[in-house]
Amino acid sequence: MSRLRRRLEHAWRPFRRSSRTSRVLIFVGLGIATFFVLVAFVGPTVYRYSGVQYRVEVAPEEFESLPQLAPPDDEHPFGTTRDNFDVLARVIGGAQLALSVMILAVAFGMVIGVSLGLASGYRGGRLDRVLVTGMDAVYAFPPLLLAIIVSFLLAAYIEPGVLSAAGAVGLVYIPQYFRVVRNHTLSVKEEPFVEAARSLGAKERTILGRYVFFNVVQSVPVILTLNAADAILTLAALGFLGYGVQPPTPEWGYDISQAQSDVASGVWWTAFWPGVAIVLLVTGLTLLGEGLNDVINPLLRARGAAGREIGEPPGDEDQSDRDADAQRDAEPIDSGAENR
Amino acid sequence: MSETALDVRDLRVAYRTARGPLWAVDGVDLQVHPGESLGLVGESGCGKSSLGRALMELMPPGGVVRGSARIAGQEVVGASGSALRHLRGEEVALIFQEPMSRLNPLMRVSDHFVEAIRAHRPKVAKEKARSMGREALAQMGIPPTRVDNYPHEFSGGMRQRIMIAMGIVLRPRLIIADEPTTSLDVIVEAQILDILDRLRRDEQMGMILITHNLGIVAETCDRVLVMYAGKVVEQGTVEQVFNTPKHPYTRGLMASTISLETTELHSIDGYPPDLVSPPPGCRFAPRCPYRMDHCTDAVPEYAEPEPGQLAACYLYPGAGAPVPDDAPQPGSMEPSR
Numbered sequence: 001m002s003r004l005r006r007r008l009e010h011a012w013r014p015f016r017r018s019s020r021t022s023r024v025l026i027f028v029g030l031g032i033a034t035f036f037v038l039v040a041f042v043g044p045t046v047y048r049y050s051g052v053q054y055r056v057e058v059a060p061e062e063f064e065s066l067p068q069l070a071p072p073d074d075e076h077p078f079g080t081t082r083d084n085f086d087v088l089a090r091v092i093g094g095a096q097l098a099l100s101v102m103i104l105a106v107a108f109g110m111v112i113g114v115s116l117g118l119a120s121g122y123r124g125g126r127l128d129r130v131l132v133t134g135m136d137a138v139y140a141f142p143p144l145l146l147a148i149i150v151s152f153l154l155a156a157y158i159e160p161g162v163l164s165a166a167g168a169v170g171l172v173y174i175p176q177y178f179r180v181v182r183n184h185t186l187s188v189k190e191e192p193f194v195e196a197a198r199s200l201g202a203k204e205r206t207i208l209g210r211y212v213f214f215n216v217v218q219s220v221p222v223i224l225t226l227n228a229a230d231a232i233l234t235l236a237a238l239g240f241l242g243y244g245v246q247p248p249t250p251e252w253g254y255d256i257s258q259a260q261s262d263v264a265s266g267v268w269w270t271a272f273w274p275g276v277a278i279v280l281l282v283t284g285l286t287l288l289g290e291g292l293n294d295v296i297n298p299l300l301r302a303r304g305a306a307g308r309e310i311g312e313p314p315g316d317e318d319q320s321d322r323d324a325d326a327q328r329d330a331e332p333i334d335s336g337a338e339n340r
Numbered sequence: 341m342s343e344t345a346l347d348v349r350d351l352r353v354a355y356r357t358a359r360g361p362l363w364a365v366d367g368v369d370l371q372v373h374p375g376e377s378l379g380l381v382g383e384s385g386c387g388k389s390s391l392g393r394a395l396m397e398l399m400p401p402g403g404v405v406r407g408s409a410r411i412a413g414q415e416v417v418g419a420s421g422s423a424l425r426h427l428r429g430e431e432v433a434l435i436f437q438e439p440m441s442r443l444n445p446l447m448r449v450s451d452h453f454v455e456a457i458r459a460h461r462p463k464v465a466k467e468k469a470r471s472m473g474r475e476a477l478a479q480m481g482i483p484p485t486r487v488d489n490y491p492h493e494f495s496g497g498m499r500q501r502i503m504i505a506m507g508i509v510l511r512p513r514l515i516i517a518d519e520p521t522t523s524l525d526v527i528v529e530a531q532i533l534d535i536l537d538r539l540r541r542d543e544q545m546g547m548i549l550i551t552h553n554l555g556i557v558a559e560t561c562d563r564v565l566v567m568y569a570g571k572v573v574e575q576g577t578v579e580q581v582f583n584t585p586k587h588p589y590t591r592g593l594m595a596s597t598i599s600l601e602t603t604e605l606h607s608i609d610g611y612p613p614d615l616v617s618p619p620p621g622c623r624f625a626p627r628c629p630y631r632m633d634h635c636t637d638a639v640p641e642y643a644e645p646e647p648g649q650l651a652a653c654y655l656y657p658g659a660g661a662p663v664p665d666d667a668p669q670p671g672s673m674e675p676s677r
Binding site for chain 1: 396398401425426427428429430433434436438441442443444445446447455456459460503506507
C-alpha cells in the first residue's frame with residue numbers, strides 16, 4: 001500500500017515542481033477534455049434524443065416529426081436543424097465520433113510511426129533511406145489533401161465510418177512520429193551505454209527494447225497531445241468537405257457545412273453549437289499538450305520553477321512545500337543547501 | 341593455469357575511409373596469461389583502443405578485423421553473433437573510458453546487473469541475480485543498499501566502479517580496461533587501479549590496461565607493449581621498458597613525461613603518420629632522431645636486445661639488417677629521465 005503511495009507521489013512530483021502556468025494549462029485542458037468525454041459517453045444515456053432522430057413515437061405506430069429549425073427552447077436547448085434533428089443531440093453524437101476517431105487516429109499514427117522510426121533509425125542502411133524518402137513524400141503533401149485521398153482509397157475497401165476516418169486522419173501523422181523517433185534513435189544508439197550493454201553480451205532485441213526504445217519514447221507524448229488536437233480539426237475539415245463519415249452520422253464539420261445556408265436567414269444555432277464544440281475541444285487538448293510539454297521536459301520545468309523561486313518572497317506557504325521537496329530530492333548528499 | 345587468457349596473432353583492424361582502408365592496427369601479436377597485467381601504451385590514434393575493441397569485435401560500422409584473437413581458446417575474429425554474445429561479459433569484460441554515460445539512465449543499477457547476468461545465465465532467478473550484483477558492488481566498496489538507485493545518483497568514480505562490478509560479476513578470464521581512469525581524479529584513480537590489481541591477483545584474471553598514462557602502467561602492470569602507428573614497436577617487462585627503453589620512440593615517450601627526477605622535458609618532433617598511406621619501412625623513421633638510410637627500406641623485425649625485451653628497430657642486431665658501426669649506441673643516447 002505504502003509502495004503504491006510512493007509510486008503515486010513519485011509520478012506526481014514533476015507536476016508539483018512544474019510552474020504554476022503549466023499546471024493551470026494542464027488542469028484547464030484536462031477539465032475540458034474530461035467534460036467532452038463525459039458528454040460523449042454519458043450524454044447519450046441522459047439526453048432524450050439521439051443524434052439521428054428526426055421524429056418521436058408519441059403513440060404506438062404514430063410518429064410526430066421534430067420541429068424544423070426551431071430556436072433554442074426548453075424542449076430543444078440548442079434548437080433543431082433543417083433536417084428535424086436536435087442540435088444538442090447532434091453535438092453529443094459528434095463528440096463521441098470525434099473522440100473515437102481521435103483516439104484511433106492518434107494510436108494508429110503513433111504505433112506505425114514509432115515502430116517504423118525505431119526500425120529505420122536502428123537498422124539504418126537502405127531501409128532507412130527508403131523510409132525517410134517515403135515519409136518525406138508523405139510529409140510534402142498538404143495534410144488535408146492527403147487525408148481526402150486516403151479516405152477515398154479506404155472507402156473502396158471498408159465502409160466509411162469511424163475506422164476509415166481514423167485511418168485517413170492518422171496516416172497524416174505517421175511522418176511526425178517517424179521523424180522524431182528516427183532522429184532520436186540515431187543519436188541514442190550511439191550512446192556509450194548502448195555499447196556498454198553490447199560489451200556485456202546484450203542481445204540486439206534487448207538493446208532495442210530496453211535501451212533505445214525507452215530513451216526515445218519520451219519525445220512521443222508531446223507530439224501525441226498536439227496531434228490529438230489537430231486530429232479533431234482534420235476530421236472536422238474532412239466532414240465539412242463531405243469526405244468524413246457517412247451522413248447522417250452526427251459529425252461537427254458536416255453539421256456546420258449543412259448549416260451554411262441557415263446563417264443567412266438568421267438561424268445561428270445550427271452552426272454555432274458544433275463550432276463552439278470544435279473550438280472548445282481543440283483548445284482544451286492544445287492546452288493539455290502545452291502543459292504536458294512543460295511538465296515532461298525537465299529543462300522547461302526547471303525554467304518554470306526558477307522563475308517562481310525569484311518571483312515569490314520567502315515565507316510563502318508554497319515555498320516551504322517546495323523546500324521540503326527539494327530537500328527530499330537532494331538527500332543525502334546535499335540536504336537542501338541549494339535553496340539557501 | 342598454463343592456458344593463455346588471450347592469444348592474439350597478426351591482428352589487423354581497418355576502417356573504411358573515403359581514401360581507402362585505414363589500418364589502425366597492423367599486425368599485432370600479444371599474449372596475456374591468467375593473472376598477468378599487460379599495459380598497452382602509445383599516443384592518441386596509435387590503435388590502442390581499436391585493438392581493445394577488436395578483441396570483442398565491437399567494431400563500429402565500416403570497421404574490419406583480420407587475423408586471430410583467441411580468448412580462453414575461443415576464436416573471436418569472425419565468430420558468430422551468438423558466440424560473440426556468449427564471450428562478451430562471460431569470458432571478457434571491457435571497461436570503458438567516460439564512465440558517466442555508460443549506464444542506461446532509465447534503469448536502476450540492480451536492473452543492469454539482472455540483465456547482464458540473465459543474458460548469460462537465463463536460469464538465474466531475478467532475486468539471485470540481484471544479490472550477485474549486491475555482492476559485486478560490495479566488493480567495489482559501494483554500499484549494497486544503493487543497488488536500487490539510478491545511475492544519476494552516483495558520482496563518476498562510483499559509476500566506474502559499478503561498470504567494473506558489472507564486468508566482473510560473471511568472473512571473466514580477461515578484463516580489457518580502456519583508459520579506465522581518464523576522466524577521474526587521482527584518488528578515485530588510485531582506488532580503481534587498486535581494485536583492478538586485487539581482482540587480477542585474487543581471481544587470476546588476465547588484464548589489458550590501455551592508457552597513455554605511463555605512471556599507471558609502471559604502477560600496475562607486469563609487461564608493457566608500446567604501440568606506434570598501429571604496430572607494436574617495443575615490448576618487455578615494466579622494468580626493462582621503463583629503465584632501459586630500446587626503441588627510439590619509447591625513449592621519446594619516456595623523455596616527454598614528468599617524474600620527480602626530471603630536469604628537462606622533451607617532445608618528439610613531428611606528427612604521427614597518416615595511416616591510410618603509412619611511410620615505407622619503419623613507421624617512426626620520419627620522426628626518429630637516430631634515422632639511418634636503410635630504415636625506410638623495409639619494416640624492421642623484432643630484435644631482442646635483452647632477453648624478453650623486443651624492439652622493432654635497426655639499431656639492434658636481429659632486426660633484419662646489419663647494424664652499422666657508427667650507429668648510435670643505447671648508452672650514448674639522451675638520458676631518459
